[in-house]
Amino acid sequence: MFTLPRNPATIVNVEENALVRSTLTNSLREAGFLVHEAASAHELQRFTREKPDLIVLGVHLPDGNGVDLCRSIKEDPDTASSLILLIADDSSQSGDRIRGLEIGADGFLAKPVNADEVVAHVKAMLRFRHNEEHYHLLTESIPHFVWMARADGQAEYANSRWYEYTGLPPSESHGLSWLQQIHPSDRLKARKTWENAVATGFPYTVEYRLRRADGSYRWHLAQGLPFRDERGQIVKWIGTCTDIHAQKTAEAELRLRDRALQAVSEGILITDPRQIDNPIIFASPGFERLSGYTVGEAIGHNCRFLQGKDTSPDTLAQLREGIRSARPTTVELLNYRKDGTPIWMSLSVSPIRNEEGEVTHFVGVQSDVTERRQMEQQLRQAQKMEAVGQLAGGIAHDFNNLLTVINGYGEMLLNRLKVDDPLRESVSEMTKAGERAAALTRQLLAFSRKQVLAPSILDLNSVVIDLEKMLRRVIGEDIRLATDLQSPLDAVKVDRGQVEQVLLNLAVNARDAMPRGGQLTLRTRNVALDEGYARDHPYTHPGAYVALVASDTGHGMTPEVKARIFEPFFTTKGPGVGTGLGLATVYGIVKQSGGYIEVFSEPGAGATFEIYLPRAERAVRSSKSHPGEARPAPRGSETILLVEDDDAVRALSRLILRQSGYTVLEARTAQEARDAAFRRAEPIQLLVTDVVMPELGGRELTERLLIVHPEMRVLFVSGYTDDAIVRRGVSEEEVNFLQKPFTPLALASKVREILDSMPAS
Ligand code: ADP
Helix, strand or coil, X not given: CCCCCCCCCEEEEECCCHHHHHHHHHHHHHCCCEEEEECCHHHHHHHHCCCCCEEEXXXXXXXEEHHHHHHHHHHCCCCCCCEEEEEECCCXXXXXXXXXHHCCCCEEEECCCCHHHHHHHHHHHHHHHHHHHHHHHHHHHCCCEEEEEECCCCEEXXXXXXXXXXXXXXXXXXXCHHHHHECHHHHHHHHHHHHXXXXXXXXXXXXXXXXXXXXXXXXXXXXXXXXXXXXXXXXXXXXXXXXCHHHHHHHHHXXXXXXXXXXXXXXXXEECCCCCCCCEEXXXXXXXXXXXXXXXXXXXXXXXXXXXXXXXXXXXXXXXXXXXXXXXXXXXXXXXXXXXXXXXXXXXXXXXXXXXXXXXXXXXEEEEXXXXXXXXXXXXXXXXXXXXXHHHXXXXXHHHHHHHHHHHHHHHHHHHCCCCCCCHHHHHHXXXXXXXXXXXXXXXXXXXXXXXXXXXXXXXXXXXXXXXXXXXXXXXXXXXEEEEXXXXXXXXXXXXXXXXXXXXXXXXXXXXXXXXXXXXXXXXXXXXXCHHHHHHCCCCCCEXXXXXXXXXXXXXXXXXXXXXXXXXXXXXXXXXXXXXXXXXXXXXXXXXXXXXXXXXXXXXXXXXXXXXEEECCCCCCXXXXXXXXXXXXXXXXXXXXXXXXXXXXXHXXXXXXXXXXXXXXXXXXXXXXXXXXXXXXXXXXXXXXXXXXXXXXXXXXXXXXXXHCCCCEEEEEECCCCHHXXXXXXXXXXXXXXXXXXXXXXXXXXXXHHHHCCCCC
C-alpha cells in the first residue's frame, strides 16, 4: 500500500557550516516543515531510517562527500524513497551536477544560494513527489496491468501487478522481452499487432494468453493508446492488460455446448412459456433434418404445427399436463414433416429454471422412432397371424375328421344308389357341399401352416410356364400376362401344388383389382437378402433366395387394407365374391416353405407381391407332376393294422378297407396298436396310422411297431400336422401320405399303390 506524504513533511538539513545550516533550518520551519539538522554524514544516519521526505544535502561534509552519500542513500532500498536536494559549492562544475543527478539526486542547486531559494525548491520537489505518488497510487491500485512504452515500441514501465503476476524482475520486462510471456500460439499475433500499432500509430486491442509465475496461462485483453505531444508526435504508448480468462473459458464452454447442440442428430427445441403461446425460440439443425422445416420457419411458432390429424389427443394432453405442472415428460407422438409425411417422435420435454427456481423455458429433445415402431407393428402383426393360424388349424383338424366321415359315407351311399334313385340328387348335392367344405378347410390348413407338404426340388420358372395357360384363362382377355423369368434360376424346395395355389390366388386377386383390364407381370429372380434386410425385417434370415414377384396395375390398396390382407376372412370384396382366404393361404404356404412375403401397394398404383423362397442346395430333378391319380376300385386281401383315435373316421376306414377285401386289425390308441401287433403272429402288410395322436405321434408308434413287424409298410393319414413332424421328414417324398378328408376311393387306391410298390430297402 502506498501512503501519501506526511503532513507536515519531514526534512533533514545536512550542512557542515553551522550558520548556513541554521539559517536554512529557520526558513524551512517558517515554511511549515518539520526539520532535523545534521552536520555530518554520520549525523545524517540517525535520520535516514525514519525515511524523511526530503534531505537537503551539502556536497562538502567533514566526514565524506555529499555525492557519494547521495548514491548510497539511493541504492539502499530502505532509504531510497527520500528525495535528495544536492547543494553544491559554487566552485563545483556542471560535471558534478550531472553526476549528482545521475546517481539519483532529485534536485540540484549551486552555491551561493539563499534560504528562500532552497525553500522554494523544496516545495516544488515535494509537490512533484506528491503528484507522482498520486499517479503511482492510481496505477498500482487498478486491477489491471498498466504499462508504458517508448514511441519506438520498447516497454519501459509496468505496474507492480505485472511483476507479481509474471514473477519477473523489471529488468526482464522491458524492451520487447514481455513478448516471451505470451503463449507461443498467440505470440506471433501479439507481436504483429504491436508492431503494426507502433508503425501506424493507431490504438489497438489484442487477446492473448499470458504466462503466470507458476507456469500457467490466463487470457488477457491488451489495449494500447498512443500519447502525442503538441506537434502530434507520439511520445509514449500507454496501455492496460485485463484478465479476461473467466469470460474466455465461459465463451469456449458456450461454444462447445453450441457445437454439441448442432452436432446431435436429435432435434432440440427451446420454447419460452413466458411469451404468448409458448413459442419456439431455438431449434437445432437436428430439428431441421428430422422435420424438414428450417429453423427460421420454426422460430416464433408453437410446436403445434408439427402435429396432424392422427396425432393422439391423449398423448398431447399428457404432454400439456407435463408442461403445465413443469414436470419432465417423455411421450411418443405422431408428427408430420413439412412434406406431410408422418414421423413418430420420441419427445422429452424438461423445464429450464433460473437461479430463483422459476421456469423460464422448456427444452424438448426429439428423436425419430418411426422405424422401431414399424418393426414393433410388424412383430405384433406376425404374432397375431400366428395366433389366428393356431385357431384355424385346430378348427380344420376337427372339420377334417367330420368331413372325412360325411363325404366318405356320402360317396359310399352314392355308389350304392341306382342311377335313377330319387335320393341320388339329394345325396349328390350333399357330397358336393362336403367337398366345398373340404376345399375351404384345406385353405385354412394352408394358412395355419399345418398342411402336410410334399416338397420337391423345383425350378419356379417351369411352374410359371406350365401354369401360364391356366392363369390366362383365370385373368381373362382384358388383362395381359407378362413374364420376366431369370434363367438360370436357382432351385427351391417346395410343394409344387402349393406354389401353383399361390400363383392362382395372386392371379385371382390381380384380376379382381383390374376390372377394366391392365397387366399382370410374373417375375423370377435370384436374390441375396443381406444383414441389412434381416435387420429391417424381424424374423427373416439373410441368405440366398429365389424371388417370385407378381405385380399388377390395378387399383391398389390403402395402408389400412394392406395391413390386414393376410388375415383369414379379411376381404373388401362383396359377399359371395371374396372369402378372404386367398392371401391367408398364400401367407401360410410361403411361411411353411421357409419363405417371406412382402407387399408394396398404394391406392391407384397397383400392387406388387414379392415372395422369397430359400434356395435349395440340391439341383432340380425332373419332377413328375401329380402322382397317385385314382385307379378303378382297387382291392386286396392283405392284413392292415388301422390306427385312428377318431371313432367315426376309424369306423369309415374299416368299412372301406373291409369292403375292399382286406383283413383289418383296429386300434384306437398307440397302446392298443402295440397289443394288436404283438398278438398277431402272421405278417401285417400295412400300417395305416394317423399322424397326430394323443399319447404318441404316428411316427414314433411306427418305429416301435416296425421292430415287431419289420415287413410292415406304412401309410400316414392326416389332415393336420405340426411343423415339427414336417421338419422331421415325415413329409419327404418317400413317405406315404393320405390327406384328410379322403374319399373311399382315394384310401383304397393309396393302399393298393403302396402294397404294390417295391418294398423300401
Ligand atoms: P379375397 O380375394 O377373397 O378378398 P384375399 O385374402 O385374397 O381375399 O385378399 C384380401 C384383400 O386384399 C382383398 O379383398 C383386397 O382388398 C386386397 N387385395 C388382395 N390382392 C390385391 C391386389 N392385387 N390389388 C389390390 N388389393 C388386393
